[in-house]
Amino acid sequence: MKNIPFEIIGHIMILRKTEETEIMENFAKTQMKNHHYIRTVLVQVSKIDGKERKRELKFLLGEEEFETTYKEHGNSFLLNPIHTFFSPKLSYERQRIASLVREKERILNFFAGVGPFDIAISTKQHTCEIHSIEINETAYSYLCKNIVLNKCQERIFPYLGDAFVLVPKMFLNKINRVLLPLPLEAEKSLPMAYESLKDKTGIIHWQITNHVQKKQIRKEDVEEKIHKILRNNNIKCNFVIRTTRFIRWIAPRIGHFAVDLHFSN
Numbered sequence: 001m002k003n004i005p006f007e008i009i010g011h012i013m014i015l016r017k018t019e020e021t022e023i024m025e026n027f028a029k030t031q032m033k034n035h036h037y038i039r040t041v042l043v044q045v046s047k048i049d050g051k052e053r054k055r056e057l058k059f060l061l062g063e064e065e066f067e068t069t070y071k072e073h074g075n076s077f078l079l080n081p082i083h084t085f086f087s088p089k090l091s092y093e094r095q096r097i098a099s100l101v102r103e104k105e106r107i108l109n110f111f112a113g114v115g116p117f118d119i120a121i122s123t124k125q126h127t128c129e130i131h132s133i134e135i136n137e138t139a140y141s142y143l144c145k146n147i148v149l150n151k152c153q154e155r156i157f158p159y160l161g162d163a164f165v166l167v168p169k170m171f172l173n174k175i176n177r178v179l180l181p182l183p184l185e186a187e188k189s190l191p192m193a194y195e196s197l198k199d200k201t202g203i204i205h206w207q208i209t210n211h212v213q214k215k216q217i218r219k220e221d222v223e224e225k226i227h228k229i230l231r232n233n234n235i236k237c238n239f240v241i242r243t244t245r246f247i248r249w250i251a252p253r254i255g256h257f258a259v260d261l262h263f264s265n
Contacts, residue, residue, distance in 0.1 A: 004016065004019060004027045006031070007087070007088055008035075008088070009079070009081055009086060010068030011038060011039040011065070011068050012041075012042060012066070012068050013038045013041045014041075014044055015028065015060070016043075016044050017043050024043060024060065025060065032061070038062070040062040040064070040065055040068075041060040042057040042059060043057065044056070045057070052139070053136065053182065053184075054085070066081070066082050067079070068081070070088065072091055072094075073091070073120065075119050076149055076150060077114055077115065084114050084139040090116070090117075093258055094116055094117050097117065098117075098123075098124040101124070101128055102125070103125065103127045105125070105177050106128070106177075107178070107179065108167070108171055108177075108196055109130065110163035110180055110182065110189055110192075111134070111163065111185070112134045112139075113134060113143070114139050114142040115132060115147060115158075117179055118156050119147070119152055122156050129155060130155060130157065131157050131159065131170075131175075132156055132157065133158075133162075133163045135161060135163070140158065144158050164189075167193075168192070173197070173199070175202065176197070176198060176202045176203070177202055178197065178204045180205060181207050183209045183256060186206065186209075190206060193206075194235060194237065199265065200237060200263060201263055202263055203242075203261065204260075204263065206258075207247070207258055208222075208225070209250060209254055209257070210255055210257060211253055212254075212255045213253065216246065217244055217257050219244060222244055222259055237263055238265065239263045240264075241259060241261060242262050243259065244257060245257060245258040
């Protein structure tokens with residue numbers, strides 16, 4: 001039997017469309033037989049796209065129940081993958097960032113989704129203040145529910161809207177740490193994230209994509225990319241790349257990377 005790429009979110013298995021329907025059905029039936037918690041099977045037929053991070057998913061087998069609860073490191077996330085973005089493959093990255101946060105930080109997430117990064121941080125660091133922006137109305141609704149579900153109401157503050165509209169109005173020169181977990185908006189979001197840093201000093205967790213042969217990206221290439229973005233936005237500043245980390249492959253020879261940037265005066 002061919003190995004078909006898949007991910008499991010709660011009771012839902014999502015296959016990436018790589019084979020004919022009959023082959024995927026046989027693969028799904030085997031997985032459902034071996035793993036009884038899988039009750040619904042969907043097929044991803046398009047890439048994740050747009051500010052709302054949507055992808056087209058089609059029902060294949062099982063129950064037509066698309067709302068599910070995914071559990072990760074003691075947290076629970078209610079979501080519907082048809083209308084909201086969520087990736088179990090970012091689990092380590094969420095915990096990695098949460099472990100870096102220090103007491104009483106003010107944190108801003110441009111693209112919060114249903115809240116996985118922010119809730120992971122909040123449950124590990126109880127003295128931080130997190131401002132979570134989400135443009136997708138359905139994802140925002142789940143974000144609010146998940147904040148309550150994980151008892152983070154006193155630490156996470158959700159906002160429905162476009163980060164590129166809300167940040168200039170509300171967060172310039174106020175933030176210690178910024179999360180930018182949307183590679184599609186990497187170039188556009190970085191300058192505004194810098195402007196949100198208090199006294200132009202702080203940490204930006206930046207996610208990007210890059211054509212690579214191996215699970216590596218040259219630090220020099222990242223620095224060149226950052227300098228070009230900042231120069232095009234008339235920004236002069238000092239920064240150090242603390243981390244460059246491969247997250248996953250999103251397409252042949254296109255890697256998804258995490259970059260930790262430390263800005264200082």
